[in-house]
Amino acid sequence: MEGVVAAGHPLTAQTGAGVLREGGNAVDAAVAAVLASFAVESPLTGFGAGGFMMVHGSGEAAGTSLIDFFVAAPGRDGIEREAELVPVPVYFDSETVQTFYVGPASCGVPGTAAGLELALRRFGSVPMSQLAGPAIRLAREGAPVNAEQAYILDILAPIQSRMAGTRELYAPGGRPLRAGDHFCFPELAEALELFGAEGSEPFYRGDVAAAISGFVAAQGGSLGPSDLAAYEAVERAPIRATFRGTEVLTNPPPSSGGVLIAYCLALLERLGERSGPEQLVAAMGAANRARGEEFAEALYGEGIAQALLDPTRLDLTAGDLLGSTTHISVLDGEGLCANVTCSNGSGSGVLVPGTGVILNNMLGEEDLNPLGFHAIAPGRRVPSMMAPTVVLRDGEIELGLGSAGSNRIRSAILQTIIGVVEEGMDADEAVRAPRLHFEREMVQAEPGIDEEALVRIEERGTAVLRRPQFNLFFGGVQAVSREPGTGRLGGGGDPRRGGSVAAA
DSSP, X not given: XXXXXXXXXXXXXXXXXXXXXXXXXXXXXXXXXXXXXXXXXXXXXXXXXXXXXXXXXXGGGXXXXXXXXXXXXXXXXXXXXXXXXXXXXXXXXXXXXXXXXXXXGGOOBOOHHHHHHHHHHHHOOSOXXXXXXXXXXXXXXXXXXXXXXXXXXXXXXXXXXXSTTHHHHHSGGGOOOXXXXXXXXXXXXXXXXXXXXXXXXXXXXXXXXXXXXXXXXXXXOOXXXXXXHTOOOEEEOOEEXXXXXEEEEEOOTTOSHHHHHHHHHHHHHHTOSOOOHHHHHHHHHHHHHHOSHHHHHHTTSSOHHHHHTOTTTOOOOGGGTTOOEEEEEEEETTSOEEEEEEEOTTOOSOEETTTTEEOOOGGGOGGGOXXXXXXXXXXXXXXXXXOOEEEEETTEEEEEEEEEOGGGHHHHHHHHHHHHHTTOOOHHHHHHSXXXXXXTTEEEEOTTSOHHHHHHHHHTTOEEEEOSSOOGGGOEEEEEEEOTTTOOEEEEEOGGGTOEEEXX
16 A cells, blocks of 8 residues: 545545555645645635644654644734624534634635645645646536535535625525535636646735735725735644653644643543543543633743643542544655645635635634634734644654544544554544543533443533434544554544545
C-alpha cells in the first residue's frame, strides 16, 4: 500500500488516493482532497472557510509543523457594522438543537487559499494547477448528493435559505436538494481554476478579494479590503502531551481545542489506567471549568499550554468524578502524514456573487467567542476547537486524526485516541465506537456507552441524555494509522459524517 486517505466524503478520499497513486506525497494528496471537498462538501468548507494542517514527517523529513490558516477577525478598515447577527436554530434531531448566528455580520477573514498554498510550498511536490484538476471537474460536472450530505443540507436549510445565492444553489427551482440529486457548482469551478493558475493572490488582493469585501460591506458586515490584504497563514510548533506511553502532538494556541485535549489526556493519566465514562466526564468537566475569561485572553499570550498542563493544576482526583467542519487525514508510504481540518462553521448564508465563495460565520459561533461577539481585536485569529493531531510511539507515527463537530471536536478526538492507544482498537474501530460529551451540566451519550457507569454519573447528580442513535452531533472523526511493528497502514472514516477511507 502506497498510502491511505480518510475523509468526510468518498469522492474526497478517492481524490487524495489518486494523487498518492500518481506519485504525490501526503501533503499533495491532502491539498487535492481539500479542494475536492470544496465541491462535494460545500456547505461545510470552501474558499470562504479557515482551518489548520498538521504535517509530520519521519526519517530525513522528521519533524512536525502546524499550519494555521484559521479565520481572523475583521475590522482593520474601520467599516461600521450595520447588520446584526441573526440567530438560527439548527436541529440535529428532535431533541438536539444548537443556535448559530449568521448573516454578513458573522463573516470573518477566510484562510483556506493562503493555507493550502503555504502547505504545498513548504511540503508538497506537485503543482497546484495539477492538484486542482479533480476538484474543478467535480464542481463543474457535479456529483450525486449522498445521504449524509442530504442530511447536512436539510439541517442547515434555515441558514442557506435566508439569502439569495445559497438559496438558489441548494434549492434550485425552489426545491431543496435531496439524496440522489445531482449537485454542481460552476462558479466554484471557475474559482478553483483561478486558484490553480494564480494561487491565493486574487483571493486576498485581487478581483475576488474586492468582490468579497465590497459585497459584505454592502450587506452591513465589517470585512474590508485591508483585512484580506493583511491575512497570512502562519506556521507554528505543535504542543505536546504524553498519554499511556505515547506522545500526542496537537494544535497550539491561539487555537483552544488542542490545549483542552492535552489537558484532558493529562488528567486521565492521573485518574488511573482506564478512561471509562466516569473518568471522561470528570476530565471534560475540568476542561470546561478551565475555559474562563482568563483562559480565552491567555490564548494570545505566551505559555498558556505549559500553564494549563502544570502538575499543580492537575489536581483532579477520583472524588471529583461527577460526582460544519470537515477533516482529512493522509498517511503515505514514506511515513509523511498530513492532517487538515477546514470549516465554514455552520456557514453564514452569504454567497458572494460571481466568486464561488460562501463565507464563514465564525464571528457568530458562540463557542468560539467566549468573551462575547465582536470582542476579538482586528487581525487576531478566532479561537478554534479544531485540532488536527498525531500520536507517536517510540518516535514513529501511530495515528493521525482530526474531527468536525463544533465544540464536540475535542471530545471526539479524545475518545478516538483513547480507543487506539489505551484499548488497542484499530483506527476504524476507534472511530466507530460510541461517544459521550459533557457540557452545560449534561452528559449526552450514544448507544453502547456503559450503562452502569451512566447510572453512577446520574446518582452523583449529573443529568444524562441517552441518545437513541449515532449522530453527526458527536463529531466526524477521520483517522489514519500505522501499526507498530508491522508498519501496516489503516484508516477510519466516521459513519456519523459519511466518512470514507481510500487506499493507494
